Amino acid sequence: MSIESSQLIGVAVGNTRTMIGHVRGMEVGETSSHPSDDPAAVAKGVGDIVASTGPLPVVVASVNEPAARAIAKALREDSGDRVFRLGADLPIPILHALDDDSSVGQDRLLNAMAAHRIAGQACVVVDAGTCVTVDFVDGEGTFHGGVIAPGLQMMLDAMHHGTASLPRIVLRDSPAPAGPFGKETRGAMLLGVRGAVLGLVRLTLERYAEHYGAYPQVIATGGDALTLFEGDEIIESIVPNLQLAGIAAACLKGAEQESQGEPE
Structure with missing residues (x-):
C-alpha cells in the first residue's frame, strides 16, 4: 500500500510532544507542536491545517505507541479513512544493516x-x-x-x-x-x-x-x-x-517502489 499524493499532513508523535505539519513534496510548511498526551489538541492542529489546505492524507509516525493509538483514534473521528500509520498501514522502506530492526524508533x-x-x-x-x-x-x-x-x-x-x-x-x-x-x-x-x-x-x-x-x-x-x-x-x-520530511520521504519511496513493482 502507498500514498500517491504530492501533499500530506505529517504527524510525528514523540515522547512528550507531537509535531504536525503540512508537507508538499519534501518541503515542510505550516507546523505546530502539541502535548503527546492531548489527542484532542493534536486533532485540532490537524484540522487547522486542513482548513487552509483542504482534505489531505494524514500520516502518523510514532515513538510513543500508547499516545499514537489515542491520537490516531481522535484523527480518524475527524478524517476517517484518510489517516494512515507508518509501520502498520504504510511501510518505512529503508534498507538497513542492523542485526535487529524490530526495536529501532x-x-x-x-x-x-x-x-x-x-x-x-x-x-x-x-x-x-x-x-x-x-x-x-x-x-x-x-x-x-x-x-x-x-x-x-x-x-x-x-x-x-x-x-x-x-x-x-x-x-x-x-x-x-x-x-x-x-x-x-x-x-x-x-x-x-x-x-x-x-x-x-x-x-x-x-x-x-x-x-x-x-x-x-x-x-x-x-x-x-x-x-x-x-x-x-x-x-x-x-x-x-x-x-x-522523513514521513514524506517514506511515502514517496513507497509509491516509487509500488509503481516499479518492487517489494516493500
Whole structure:
C-alpha cells in the first residue's frame, strides 16, 4: 500500500510532544507542536491545517505507541479513512544493516530517509531531543544504526534527582554561560551537559569517518539542535522538522517502489 499524493499532513508523535505539519513534496510548511498526551489538541492542529489546505492524507509516525493509538483514534473521528500509520498501514522502506530492526524508533529511520534525500550522499544525522541519537547513513541510503544517549534536559534531571543538593534546572529558561568556566553550580551543570553532547557528537563522527573512510555530511535536528549547534562548523545544516520530511520521504519511496513493482 502507498500514498500517491504530492501533499500530506505529517504527524510525528514523540515522547512528550507531537509535531504536525503540512508537507508538499519534501518541503515542510505550516507546523505546530502539541502535548503527546492531548489527542484532542493534536486533532485540532490537524484540522487547522486542513482548513487552509483542504482534505489531505494524514500520516502518523510514532515513538510513543500508547499516545499514537489515542491520537490516531481522535484523527480518524475527524478524517476517517484518510489517516494512515507508518509501520502498520504504510511501510518505512529503508534498507538497513542492523542485526535487529524490530526495536529501532521510527524517528531514527525517518530522519535517515530525509537526510539522505537532502544530502544525496552518505551522512550523519544528529537528533538532539529528549535523547540524543547520532546515526550513520551510507551513500546508498542504507541505515547502519548509531548511538543513543541522554538529552540535555534528561541529564539535568538525572543530576537533580540523583543527588541531595544539585538544583532542578529547566533548560529552556537557562542559557549556558558564555565562558569556559561555570562560576556557580547551575552554570557548571549547564556547561557540563552541553559539553557531554558536543563531545559525544565529535567522538562519534570521528569513529564513523574512520570506518567510512571520509567525513560525511552532518545534519542536525531536534528541539535542542539550535541551542547546541548553531554556528558549529561540523554541522552542514540544521533541519528542525526533519522527521516530518522523513514521513514524506517514506511515502514517496513507497509509491516509487509500488509503481516499479518492487517489494516493500
